[in-house]
Amino acid sequence: MRLLQDLRRARQLRTALGVGPWLDLLKDCQREIASLDPHPHYLASYRSDEPFYWSHLPQWIYSDFAKGGITRCLDIGCAYGTLLVYTHRVTGCEASGIDFVDHYVSKSLLAKYQVRFQVCNIEVEPFPWDGSFDIILFTEVLEHLNFQCVPTLTGIGERLSPQGRLYLSTPDAAEWGVTTKYYQDYKDLPLPRVPMPEHEPIDDHIWHFSLPELLACLAEARLRVIRLEYSRPPRGKRHFNATLCRQAS
Numbered sequence: 001m002r003l004l005q006d007l008r009r010a011r012q013l014r015t016a017l018g019v020g021p022w023l024d025l026l027k028d029c030q031r032e033i034a035s036l037d038p039h040p041h042y043l044a045s046y047r048s049d050e051p052f053y054w055s056h057l058p059q060w061i062y063s064d065f066a067k068g069g070i071t072r073c074l075d076i077g078c079a080y081g082t083l084l085v086y087t088h089r090v091t092g093c094e095a096s097g098i099d100f101v102d103h104y105v106s107k108s109l110l111a112k113y114q115v116r117f118q119v120c121n122i123e124v125e126p127f128p129w130d131g132s133f134d135i136i137l138f139t140e141v142l143e144h145l146n147f148q149c150v151p152t153l154t155g156i157g158e159r160l161s162p163q164g165r166l167y168l169s170t171p172d173a174a175e176w177g178v179t180t181k182y183y184q185d186y187k188d189l190p191l192p193r194v195p196m197p198e199h200e201p202i203d204d205h206i207w208h209f210s211l212p213e214l215l216a217c218l219a220e221a222r223l224r225v226i227r228l229e230y231s232r233p234p235r236g237k238r239h240f241n242a243t244l245c246r247q248a249s
Contacts, residue, residue, distance in 0.1 A: 017055050022062040022090075026051065029086045036108040042080045050082060052233035054139045054169040056241040058086060060227065064165060064243070065091045065135065072096065074133040076122055076156065077141035079104045081115070083167075087135055088113055096129060098122065100201060121201060122155075123147050123192045132161040140239075142170040143179075143205045147192040153221035157246050166223065166244040172230065173208035175237035182206055186213055214240060222247040 017023045030047055051058075061083075070091040075084035078097030088095040096116040097105065110117050118128035123145060136156060142149060160166060173179075183189055186207045209217070218225060227243040 017051060018059055020059060020062070022058040025062075025089060026058050026082075026086055029082055029089065033080060033082060033085065033106065033109060036106045036112065038080060038106050038109075039104050042104075046080065049233065049236075050080075052236070053231060053239050054083065054167075054241055055231040056227075056229050057083065057137075057139070057167045057169065060241075060243055061087055061135065061167065062090055068092070070134040072131070072133045072161075073135035073137070074098070074159070075137040077138065077144070078117070079140075081105045081109050083137050083139060084115065085109065085113060087137065088115075091135070093134065096133075098128060123152050123201075127155075127159060132164065133159055134161050134164045136160060136164065136166045138166060139169040140171075142168065143208055144203065146189070146201050146206060148187070148189045149217050150220045151192050153217060153223060157221055157223050157244075160246050162246070164245065165226070168242045168244060169231065169239050170214070171205070171208050172238050172240050173210045173213070176205075176208045178210075179205050179208045186217075209240075211240075218242075218244065 014023065017026070034043060034047060068091065070093040073084070073087045073091065073093045073095055075097040078084050078099050081097060084095050084097050087093065095113055098118050098120040099105065100119065100121045102119050105117060109115070116129070120128050136159065138156065145152060156166060182202070186209065189207065215225070223244045224247045225242060226245055229241050230238045231241045232238040
């Protein structure tokens with residue numbers, strides 16, 4: 001039974017990610033993370049689910065930057081570190097990761113790849129490091145933001161190098177549904193403010209964006225869409241996958 005499940009998952013991955021060196025490299029990164037004292041949730045379910053959230057991004061990163069020329073990459077909300085390690089191995093870049101907690105990413109993984117890691121709430125705290133990044137990863141984070149997203153997206157865009165790329169994924173409200181648990185409209189979310197309110201950040205899906213909402217926020221943040229496709233988990237609902245760059249001034 002386990003063998004059949006593994007074969008089925010392998011077929012699903014090939015269908016979702018296509019066939020190419022990026023697929024073998026991604027699977028190797030996942031195997032390595034699984035061997036380096038990962039968070040239990042990674043082994044329980046997230047490892048098998050995560051590629052389907054951002055299935056287009058590994059191939060795009062490979063096609064954009066496998067020839068080199070990249071010096072720095074940053075994963076915002078790096079969680080277990082799969083795409084950050086993958087990007088480092090594709091490009092040889094210096095790898096940095098931030099998250100608002102430190103218990104998802106393996107300390108052994110950080111040490112092996114000499115990843116600079118910092119706990120940081122990107123909505124209300126300054127970037128931990130100066131300078132720009134050639135690649136910024138922002139996957140499955142947008143829906144978790146506690147405040148209006150444009151100021152945060154603007155700040156991220158300002159950290160891109162002139163030829164840099166921002167790779168983003170987030171659930172599509174057309175299939176996930178509108179999240180009205182906290183707000184009735186995404187414009188009702190408060191603006192980021194310092195210091196933070198008394199409560200801790202809410203670790204939940206705060207808002208699922210529709211395509212018009214997403215495009216409007218990206219345009220307001222002066223981010224230009226290079227690619228926009230859908231990624232669909234075999235047992236779930238689709239996600240936006242996008243490659244973005246800074247708009248010319």
